[in-house]
Amino acid sequence: MAKVRNNKAWLFLLPAIVLLGFVAVLPLMMVAQYSFFDVFHIKSKVWVGLDWYRDVLGSIRFWETFGRSMLFSAIVLTIEIPLGIAIAVTIPKKGALSALCLVCMSLPLLVPWNMIAMIWHVFLALAFGAGWTLKIIPTWAAIVLMDVWHWTSLVVLLCYSSLTTIPSAFYQAAAVDGASRWNTFRYIELPKMKAVLIMALLLRFIDSFMVFVEPFRLNAGGPGSSTTFLAMELGQEVVSQDYGPASARAVIYFIMILTLSWAFKKALAAHESRKMREKMVVAIRKPA
Amino acid sequence: MTAVVPTKRIATIDIARFYAIALVFMGHFVEELMLLKNPAGMSLYKFIYSFHMLLFAVLAGYVAKEEVVDWPVAKFIDRCFTTRLLPFIFLTLVMMIPPLFFEGKFFGLPLPSLVGYFRGTVFTVFGLPSFCVPSWFLLMIIGVEIVHYAAFRYLKTSDLKILIAALLFYVAGYWLNLKLDIFNPLKGRIVGWNYLFIHGAITLYAFYLLGILLRRRRFLVGKVSIKRLLPAAVIAFLAVLFTYQLNDGPFNFHVYNYVVIMFASYGHFLLFPFTAIAGCALILLLSRMTRAQKTIVWLGQNTMLLMFLNGIFYHYINPPLAKWVLEGISSSGPVILILSGIVTLVSLALCMPLVYLFNTLVPQLVGKPKLTGLILKKPLHFRWLPPTIYILFLFLPLLPLVSVSLHVTLRGGATPVGEFTLSNYIxxxxxxxxxxxxxxxxxxxxxxxxxxxxxxxxxxxxxxxxxxxxxxxxxxxxxxxxxxxxxxxxxxxxxxxxxxxxxxxxxxxxxxxxxxxxxxxxxxxxxxxxxxxxxxxxxxxxxxxxxxxxxxxxxxxxxxxxxxxxxxxxxxxxxxxxxxxxxxxxxxxxxxxxxxxxxxxxxxxxxxxxxxxxxxxxxxxxxxxxxxxxxxxxxxxxxxx
Structure with a gap:
């Protein structure tokens, strides 16, 4: 289905652009502006140039937190993505049972974020008693467990949604060929899920990289600062009204995320063009 | 359903397994006597515990399939699941029912209550099966089999390699056990990690290898004259008898100061394996001398089920029974010995109908995936399992949430704390x-x-x-x-x-x-x-x-x-x-x-x-x-x- 080339399409996009310009782009520009000032009050500020950036990027603490956030994202992704795929593949494809599964699995996604930490607090206190909050490894384990509990379902829902679009003829063909379960997964289901998986990966990466509410409510970044992540440092600065440094930090985070999203887009483009090539190859071969 | 008896099974091994499970039953009875400070009970306990769990490891090694190592991972996991983990989960669920009706000994776990069930479940997941303590061995054997799957491919070529590996595994496991100190109840560690995958499994794998070696050398296979068996058994018995008391540490589990494999509490570096191997030899030789009686062999083939059923005695019957015996009958050594034997035999006899029922009704759930039963008529498939487990995991923290919301939690109100109420919502x-x-x-x-x-x-x-x-x-x-x-x-x-x-x-x-x-x-x-x-x-x-x-x-x-x-x-x-x-x-x-x-x-x-x-x-x-x-x-x- 060829798309029509028509620049009037911008008209359709205008509402979205205006809306997002107002709630996202304008605030971002303000943040960028503040990041060059020492803000005493909204109306009184002093130009400080790149001082805040130097402060933030020059501090060991920032890089420690950065490493911690990276580690957290890495752990969370290596658990959630394969687990999400495994669950999505095994959910029944139709019938009342599949709907029930989806409803049950969506539950964690519907709990207010600050309550997630509290629910886990109560549960962990029941299971392990008090005192685990004083130790680093149990706190990390609790935060990871909580994140897995909270967000794996999103991966499941996304993967499942793309799995249901596979025509049953594909599975029948695989059965006729005597394909093993693994091969069916590898050559039929995984390629179909690829696009969605990239999206899920990106969503989960960014959201876990910038995780804020849950670890903060669970143990306030403690013990010490062993579970303080990037967004939590920013949150602390916003709360203590250090608007200048907070803005510089926000800009740095935004640029980091933009870079990551851009890299992702590139990867996606490479993927799409490869797919196009494959399609062309098929199209060329067909007449022969 | 004794009709389907695999022909390849070695009767001697099944008899040995019967002896081993009988020792488990007996051990758990005398444990209560031991806890009540009865001297005979203490000696008997130390005697049995010095070798009986290792005997299971040796026997498991004796019947181990060597071709396992050539299987693809998926097949290995599948088998591990259907023959070990699934029975474990099923029987644990079954064992979660009696606390609703009877009061038992659960080491401070407040049962039956939501809190108790939650903590018990968490402990079970972490390797201490609180609802049926005797079933821990099933988890342990999973750990041992994983080590076997990973390591045996490099050993299978020669018996010498196996022997050296057994020694090395023992030394490594013993050393790790001292070093890592993963389990130490006095330090409030999480129970169970020791025997799941780390040094417990490594130490026991040494004995598993010993079992493999014995089969390879065709130990006790074929005709053996009673004239050689009997003296050997007597020597083994004397070896255990004279050494089991000598092993006095260092024990991980200071509370008992006995060999307790469950707590990776082994004691002396040399005396522990010596007594254990002597004990295993004793039982194997005894088994070879025992006539292959049908009931005994059948019980020996169902040790896994019996281990779970022993939980009933362990948690509910043995503690009051031991007290009653000491107070009501006698605490003298010979009487205790005879009574323990009787209790063991009666307990096993009482388990028999249950074993029969499980095997007849749901054999797929108790480790016999190829059979079909009267309730479960088809072979099981497990596609539903991952979503189910996942949903259970999701509900885990939500259940206390709902439960707490339905109870009075504020002190000083008109209704006492803990009462069921809708007032929070109102x-x-x-x-x-x-x-x-x-x-x-x-x-x-x-x-x-x-x-x-x-x-x-x-x-x-x-x-x-x-x-x-x-x-x-x-x-x-x-x-x-x-x-x-x-x-x-x-x-x-x-x-x-x-x-x-x-x-x-x-x-x-x-x-x-x-x-x-x-x-x-x-x-x-x-x-x-x-x-x-x-x-x-x-x-x-x-x-x-x-x-x-x-x-x-x-x-x-x-x-x-x-x-x-x-x-x-x-x-x-x-x-x-x-x-x-x-x-x-x-x-x-x-x-x-x-x-x-x-x-x-x-x-x-x-x-x-x-x-x-x-x-x-x-x-x-x-x-x-x-x-x-x-x-x-x-x-x-x-x-x-």
Whole structure:
């Protein structure tokens, strides 16, 4: 289905652009502006140039937190993505049972974020008693467990949604060929899920990289600062009204995320063009 | 169902397993006597425990399939699951039932109560099967078999290698046990890791290898004269008898100061294996001398089930029985010995009908995957298992939430703490602040959906139908907006909204949430639009519809599923979001999440907090029920245009 080339399409996009310009782009520009000032009050500020950036990027603490956030994202992704795929593949494809599964699995996604930490607090206190909050490894384990509990379902829902679009003829063909379960997964289901998986990966990466509410409510970044992540440092600065440094930090985070999203887009483009090539190859071969 | 007896089984080994399980039953009876400080009980306990669990390891090695190591991982996991883990899970669930009716010995676990069940489940998951302590060995053998699967491929070529490996595994396991100190109840460590995968399994694998070696050397296979068996057995017996008392440490489990494999408490580096091997030899030789009586062999083939059934005696019967024996009958050595034997035999006899029932009704659930039973008539498949376990995991922390919300938790009220009550919910509806918060949340989420969906519909239509200058960049731009964390934007958004008088109002939050809901909705709706053929638009427009009429009258009804899914996503990210919702409501208009936070004080009524949390989930559940058919029907999401 060829798309029509028509620049009037911008008209359709205008509402979205205006809306997002107002709630996202304008605030971002303000943040960028503040990041060059020492803000005493909204109306009184002093130009400080790149001082805040130097402060933030020059501090060991920032890089420690950065490493911690990276580690957290890495752990969370290596658990959630394969687990999400495994669950999505095994959910029944139709019938009342599949709907029930989806409803049950969506539950964690519907709990207010600050309550997630509290629910886990109560549960962990029941299971392990008090005192685990004083130790680093149990706190990390609790935060990871909580994140897995909270967000794996999103991966499941996304993967499942793309799995249901596979025509049953594909599975029948695989059965006729005597394909093993693994091969069916590898050559039929995984390629179909690829696009969605990239999206899920990106969503989960960014959201876990910038995780804020849950670890903060669970143990306030403690013990010490062993579970303080990037967004939590920013949150602390916003709360203590250090608007200048907070803005510089926000800009740095935004640029980091933009870079990551851009890299992702590139990867996606490479993927799409490869797919196009494959399609062309098929199209060329067909007449022969 | 004794009809299906595998022909290849070696009767001697089954008899040895019978002796071993009898020793488990006996050991757990004399354990109670030992705990009551009966001298005979203490000696007998130390005697039995010096070798009886290692005997199981040796026997498991003796009958181990060597070709296991050539299996693909999937097959190994499958077998491990169907013959070990599934019976473990099933029988643990079964063993969770009796605490509801009988009082037993559960080491401080408050059973039957929700707290007790939760803690017990967590302990079980971490390797201490609290509901049936004797079943720990099943977990241990899983660990040993994993070590076997990983290591034996390098050893199978020669017996010498196996022997050296056995020694090395023993030394390594013993050393790790001293060094890692993973299990030490006095230090409050998590129980169970020791025998699951770490040094417990490594130490026991040495004995497993010994079993393999014995079979390879055809130990006790074929004709052996009683004239050689009897003296050998007597020597083995004397060896155990003279050495079992000598092993006095260092023990991991200081409380008993006995060999307790479950706690990786081995004692002396040389005396422990010496006594253990002598004990194993004793039982093997005895078994060889025992006539292959049908019942004994049958019991020997069902040791796993018996280990679970022993839990009934371990938790409920042995403690009072031991007390009664000591107080009511006698505490003298010979009497105790005879009585222990009788108790063991009677216990085993009582287990027999249960073993028969399990094997007849549900053999697939007790480690016999190839048989079929009267209740489970088909071989099992386990496709349903991962989602089920996952859903159980999701419900795990939600159950105490619901439970707490239904109980009185505040001290000093009219009703005592712990009483079942609906008052928490009633109080929410009497409190205008809390009901107001629910309404605020509903208001801003509804507003958000009402703003997001039309805007996103138009944009998604454009992305789906047209190419235009900068379309890819724009899509990326939208994506970048979604990726920007709320914390980054919260401050300027607050300042802007303050100027526009949008703070403290649902509309303010609704607008702020558009920043991440609009991109997501465009993304979802675009794929739905793309599923409708373009020719459809053209036909409609050719028929004389104006574009607006076409879009509202024809396109939107067609897009209903897409709109439902997009609305679900909006709801999902908006209802639960807390950063914007908190900052943008300074004095009033607080959403549900923030209202809950304000309930915390120095005298928090946790029941009320939990009730509010439960209520906060309900609209979401309704929302999913509304959108579920569309999600279940499936929608193709394309990752960008």
């Amino acid at each position: 109080r929410i509806f009497q409190n205008p602040v809390l009901t107001g918060a629910i309404l605020n949340s509903i208001a801003y989420v509804t507003l958000n959906i009402l703003i997001t969906i039309p805007v996103a519909l138009l944009a998604a239509y454009a992305f789906s139908r047209y190419t235009f200058v900068g379309d890819k960049h724009l899509f990326f731009g939208f994506l970048a907006v979604r990726m920007t964390p709320p914390v980054v934007m919260v401050l300027p958004v607050f300042l802007i909204f303050l100027q526009l008088d949008l703070v403290n109002k649902p509309l303010g939050i609704a607008l702020a949430h558009c920043a991440f809901n609009v991109p997501i909705s465009i993304w979802v709706l675009e794929s739905f639009f793309s599923a409708i053929p373009k020719e459809f638009d053209e036909t409609a427009l050719l028929d004389g519809y104006s574009f607006l009429r076409f879009f509202v009258r024809i396109m939107i009804p067609l897009m209903a599923p897409g709109i439902a899914v997009a609305a679900f996503f909006c709801f999902m990210f908006s209802w639960v979001e807390i950063v914007f919702a908190r900052v943008l409501t300074v004095t009033s208009g607080k959403p549900i999440g923030m209202a809950i936070s304000t309930l915390f004080s120095f005298r928090t009524d946790i029941g009320l907090v939990m009730a509010m949390t439960v209520l906060s989930i309900i609209p979401g559940v309704l929302m999913i029920c509304f959108a579920r058919n569309h999600i279940a029907k499936g929608f193709t999401i394309r990752a960008g245009s």
